[in-house]
Amino acid sequence: MKQSVIIIGGGIAGMEAAASLARMGIEVTIVEKENALGGHLLQWDRLFPDRKRSDEVLEYLKKEMDSSISVETGCSVKEISRENGNFRIILDNEKILNGNALLLATGYDLFNARKKEEYGYGIYENVITSAELEGFLRKNPQPGLMKGFQVKRIGIIHCVGSRDEKVGNLYCSKLCCITAVKQAIEIREILPDVEVFCFYMDLRMFDRHFEEMYYEAQKKWGVHFIRGRLSEADENPDHTLILKVEDTLTGLPLKMTVDALILMVGMTPSAGTKKLADMAGALSGEDGFLMPSDEHLQPNETTVPGLFLTGAVKGPVSVGNTLADARAAALKIYEYFSRMAG
Amino acid sequence: MKDFGYTINPDRQINYDQNSKEPVYWLETMEPSVNICISCGGCTATCSARQFTDFNIRKVHTLMMRGETHSLKKEIKKCMLCGKCQTVCPRGVNLRNLILSIHKILEFNNL
Numbered sequence: 001m002k003q004s005v006i007i008i009g010g011g012i013a014g015m016e017a018a019a020s021l022a023r024m025g026i027e028v029t030i031v032e033k034e035n036a037l038g039g040h041l042l043q044w045d046r047l048f049p050d051r052k053r054s055d056e057v058l059e060y061l062k063k064e065m066d067s068s069i070s071v072e073t074g075c076s077v078k079e080i081s082r083e084n085g086n087f088r089i090i091l092d093n094e095k096i097l098n099g100n101a102l103l104l105a106t107g108y109d110l111f112n113a114r115k116k117e118e119y120g121y122g123i124y125e126n127v128i129t130s131a132e133l134e135g136f137l138r139k140n141p142q143p144g145l146m147k148g149f150q151v152k153r154i155g156i157i158h159c160v161g162s163r164d165e166k167v168g169n170l171y172c173s174k175l176c177c178i179t180a181v182k183q184a185i186e187i188r189e190i191l192p193d194v195e196v197f198c199f200y201m202d203l204r205m206f207d208r209h210f211e212e213m214y215y216e217a218q219k220k221w222g223v224h225f226i227r228g229r230l231s232e233a234d235e236n237p238d239h240t241l242i243l244k245v246e247d248t249l250t251g252l253p254l255k256m257t258v259d260a261l262i263l264m265v266g267m268t269p270s271a272g273t274k275k276l277a278d279m280a281g282a283l284s285g286e287d288g289f290l291m292p293s294d295e296h297l298q299p300n301e302t303t304v305p306g307l308f309l310t311g312a313v314k315g316p317v318s319v320g321n322t323l324a325d326a327r328a329a330a331l332k333i334y335e336y337f338s339r340m341a342g
Numbered sequence: 343m344k345d346f347g348y349t350i351n352p353d354r355q356i357n358y359d360q361n362s363k364e365p366v367y368w369l370e371t372m373e374p375s376v377n378i379c380i381s382c383g384g385c386t387a388t389c390s391a392r393q394f395t396d397f398n399i400r401k402v403h404t405l406m407m408r409g410e411t412h413s414l415k416k417e418i419k420k421c422m423l424c425g426k427c428q429t430v431c432p433r434g435v436n437l438r439n440l441i442l443s444i445h446k447i448l449e450f451n452n453l
Contacts, residue, residue: 215433218378222370224407227381247356249381249404256358 011039013311111161361409
């Protein structure tokens with residue numbers, strides 16, 4: 001009999017895992033709460049570090065997906081139960097799905113920047129998030145970012161919702177640094193006369209080509225970096241913003257007016273993940289992301305046989321690494337089935 | 343009038359809006375490598391002048407980039423142009439030309 005897997009989450013992790021599993025002859029059903037597959041990638045314009053269009057990645061993933069994969073969009077999981085090692089899932093439209101294994105790929109949510117009230121997101125007109133900038137760039141390569149006046153200077157704030165006990169997130173979202181560098185370059189490309197300042201605590205250029213992109217941002221694009229965390233932003237009557245930081249490398253407080261502020265929002269566990277994890281028996285870490293049974297040796301397995309994890313449900317991860325992790329998860333599910341059969 | 347000895351301390355804050363952008367413009371033109379500094383402090387750690395004075399070439403660079411030029415004329419005089427900083431810089435910033443350029447810019451603009 002054909003083995004079957006239910007994948008909860010139709011972002012890139014779910015899509016890639018589904019494609020791999022289907023190629024191994026396994027029956028796959030994806031459950032996605034939104035009306036389309038693709039997750040956060042749908043709102044991204046271009047990816048670091050090579051500036052590949054995210055649409056290109058999405059098209060590739062869609063093309064890869066076999067017609068045998070069934071997809072349930074626009075519905076959420078109401079109930080998960082486990083009987084004789086199999087999973088039974090009831091959706092909110094009362095549909096029942098049965099699977100021999102379950103893969104959680106519910107990803108992440110972007111940090112709600114309103115929680116950092118002192119930065120003025122949702123209060124001041126010209127404070128936007130990194131995701132919103134991607135949206136502008138996606139819609140229009142010549143974004144009319146600001147209304148009514150000439151833009152001269154833009155500030156980019158790193159670590160919004162990351163490394164911050166005040167908002168309950170001690171962890172580093174790790175991808176915002178390189179996103180800031182990428183977006184700073186893109187702003188300089190489109191608006192060459194605009195000064196761009198990145199305000200950072202540390203620059204964590206952890207992956208291949210990231211440091212080189214930072215170097216390029218400095219050397220070719222003249223992006224400025226100031227080490228210091230934004231303490232507060234105030235709005236002027238003309239909707240420009242006054243930033244107050246410590247320039248920690250000179251040891252002096254610094255005041256600067258910018259025309260717009262872009263907040264590099266971090267990644268948080270997605271809203272539904274906790275409930276799903278509790279129903280399925282997966283464990284969460286202190287940061288709220290789910291825990292595999294061993295972060296080195298069993299990164300896709302859990303303590304529940306037949307329950308697997310992939311992608312950003314386990315913590316912040318880039319697109320490329322998500323896809324690699326999804327393929328690994330598919331292989332581990334295949335091996336699990338082989339063991340059960342053998 | 344009775345003098346109570348109260349004074350107002352001068353503002354120590356870097357006011358980037360008020361600072362002239364001219365010095366940075368000229369510095370970037372005369373020595374483009376100033377933009378690739380990562381503030382690692384290697385230059386300052388090896389600096390001969392640093393051993394005997396409070397000269398901090400890493401900080402001089404940062405202050406110059408912020409347009410904070412008021413103390414720099416006095417500061418850069420402490421440099422002996424030995425060039426050790428340049429040999430340790432991981433980004434290849436031309437630090438001797440940085441000092442010479444700052445000197446010229448400050449002289450020319452009478453800062």
